[in-house]
Amino acid sequence: MKSLCIAALLPLIVANAAPADIVSEADLRGHIAVLASDAFEGRAPGTEGETKTIHYIADQFARVGLSQGSGTQGWFQPVKLIERTPRTAGYSFTRQGKPIAVDASNFVLRASAARTEIEKAPLIFLGYGNNSKGLDPAGAVAMILQEAPDGSDYRVRRNAVLRRGAKAVIGIVAADFDFDALERTMLAPVTVLAPGVDSGAEGMMTLEAASALAFEAGKDVSALIEDAAQPGYAGVALGIQADLKIGTDVRAFESHNVIGKVAGRDPKAGAIMLTAHWDHLGLCREEGAADRICNGAIDNASGVALLIETARHLAHGPKPRRSIYFMATTAEERGLLGALGFIADPLLPRADIRAVLNADTVAVAGKGATIAVIGKGTVLDPFIARAAAVVGRKVDPDGDADIMVQRQDGWAFAREKIPAVMIGGTFSDMALAQKYLQSTYHGPDDALTDTLDLGGAADDATLHVVLARMLANAADLGG
Ligand SMILES: [Zn+2]
Structure with missing residues (x-):
């Protein structure tokens, strides 16, 4: 015991x-x-x-x-x-001088610089944005699909397209995506360590907005998405001109x-x-x-x-x-x-x-x-x-x-x-x-x-x- x-x-x-x-x-x-x-x-x-x-x-x-x-x-x-707080965003899309209506509730834009003005840039569709040998995005506003079938990170693909010289990258989200929540996140203030890199201009749009733009270019958005799944898909110019004006409070x-x-x-x-x-x-x-x-x-x-x-x-x-x-x-x-x-x-x-x-x-x-x-x-x-x-x-x-x-x-x-x-x-x-x-x-x-x-x-x-x-x-x- x-x-x-x-x-x-x-x-x-x-x-x-x-x-x-x-x-x-x-x-x-x-x-x-x-x-x-x-x-x-x-x-x-x-x-x-x-x-x-x-x-x-x-x-x-x-x-x-x-x-x-x-x-x-x-x-x-x-x-x-x-600290960067998105303040204003203006945009217009035209094809052969004719404006294309894209509803503001389907489109959100932000940029890291205090003032970003992109004038008369060609709008291109780059599929998933993962083909570095595809259409050259330099000077263009590039649309890419946010969700890739291989699950690859959207941000990595977006940044790669920006590095290739795109003036802005716009992600196209899937039809069932909560776009309002995404918009709130995109427009929330972002803080970075100074001096901070200029991460360029970026946006997101609904499938509906992408569909309206594709339609004016004589294309069907579902066909574009299908094409994008082909290995080595190069992308396509839409013959549309994009003008973007983005204001950001930089503190x-x-x-x-x-x-x-x-x-x-x-x-x-x-x-x-x-x-x-x-x-x-x-x-x-x-x-x-x-x-x-x-x-x-x-x-x-x-x-x-x-x-x-x-x-x-x-x-x-x-x-x-x-x-x-x-x-x-x-x-x-x-x-x-x-x-x-x-x-x-x-x-x-x-x-x-x-x-x-x-x-x-x-x-x-x-x-x-x-x-x-x-x-x-x-x-x-x-x-x-x-x-x-x-x-x-x-x-x-x-x-x-x-x-x-x-x-x-x-x-x-x-x-x-x-x-x-x-x-x-x-x-x-x-x-x-x-x-x-x-x-x-x-x-x-x-x-x-x-x-x-x-x-x-x-x-x-x-x-x-x-x-x-x-x-x-x-x-x-x-x-
Ligand atoms: Zn916490």
Whole structure:
């Protein structure tokens, strides 16, 4: 019996982080309450909400004992962004001087430059736009079919035609396509890292619009589509002249990553990084709506709270071997732009970054949840297993959560072959994660309530403390 008792006690001893490493729910809640408050207006980059957010984070980094991590720039790494908002689009099609009516509800246009004017360009049909030896699109407005039978990516085919010199590419969507939804996406603002490439002019039209144009050219659109399926289809000029005039609001502005660090004792051992995006969607509903603010409590005030509290626990005690960087990134919601901006100007050699732990949307699962690893298969796997054992949690053996891998900042590092993972309870139960993604996610109701369960977030924060300390001191992590 005795030995049995000892055996029964063992998991308890092993399955506990040191009390000093345990992050409290109350501390996380305090940060989320500030970051997700209406006063922060949904934390949109380049707004008053950004100013409040980045100063709150820098202030917290200083309070918990981090030093400034952005070199000569203190806490803030500037990230130059360009936001493009489609404003106006005019077009006309004529054949032998006779105008052809194309209804505006069947046609949408956008361009990357502030003003794009295309005059008297020949309109050509290029099938799927995948035959580089076909009709030369230089100087033309090219129509291509959006959906290819081989499933090839439309954007790749579109860009190839633009590179061959087309003035604009217009995709023809299938008859059953939700064109209204596509139009909304096409006309939404797009943000890119400055200086931004000129991606030319592009449009989309319904099959009905394509059919009207083909008809005036004496052709039947179904016959054209059938022809396009022939191997080596070269395309056809329609004898139609296209005039397009597109206006875009182009706003250049500066946003910021907030970076703090704990200096390591061995400069040759490289560094590890913890990241969490601070930005969210800002004012996300029309003026006059009852609630216009997307507060982003779970996405991702929770991750920033984890970052700050993890920093508090790692800033004290014996100096780690490697430096530990804490980076709250901007513009994740606009395409991981803050993380990509850091990668473009990394402040430390990329090869010195031995591990990245990204935290996004951590307040979904409850206490003790199984740990999902997004970005499995790196040198970090055995460390994650050891840290999980220390905190007494299981690691999800399947790779289901990896469907999220490109939708989080860790991807900006992973695609550069830097070991980067996102670990935590949220995505180990995909049914629970989907429940969140299909309800309050990216809406005004992702706000802090008294009932928001932060048990899982606190557990994830403790896991990050244990794992980050392990990685910062490990002998077998390169360097
Ligand atoms: Zn989001």
